[in-house]
């Protein structure tokens with residue numbers, strides 16, 4: 001089973017991808033993780049990626065494609081895989097099919113922008129132990145302090161309202177055509193991404209089992 005998950009930053013698709021990967025015994029491939037892994041392992045590709053990123057450039061589609069082509073040859077992809085974070089535009093979607101062949105399903109997690117803004121701007125993390133909090137949904141016992149180690153909680157720079165709104169705008173502009181592209185192919189499934197994570201998972205899992 002070959003799946004692509006689409007959703008804006010903060011839509012929770014990473015969590016859903018992990019759950020689907022476990023349920024169907026297929027690999028979860030996040031292109032962001034893949035890039036970081038290559039750099040860590042110091043492969044030829046990884047060195048190239050480090051150079052590009054260090055000079056502030058964008059990693060080209062060709063590099064990501066080459067990386068994906070290698071990755072899906074690995075053993076854990078025999079039964080299939082879930083792509084998370086890719087493709088982000090139509091050119092990438094077209095290039096992807098040359099590598100993977102036809103996809104089975106593209107799942108789009110739909111979450112309203114104001115819900116995303118709310119989710120992201122409330123996030124706080126502990127700089128010492130890494131524990132995550134949310135000011136409204138998962139607050140620490142003492143405001144602004146980590147339950148585990150007492151450190152002062154911080155907000156990531158990227159999680160302020162303007163940055164989140166800007167990222168959403170960029171996301172919609174580039175992803176809307178990708179969504180249309182897959183809808184035209186008849187393999188798009190749009191899921192409401194707001195609610196209990198198990199309910200969202202079950203909706204998708206049962207649709208995929210049919």
Ligand SMILES: [Zn+2]
Nearest residue numbers: 126129146149
């Ligand atoms: Zn802590």
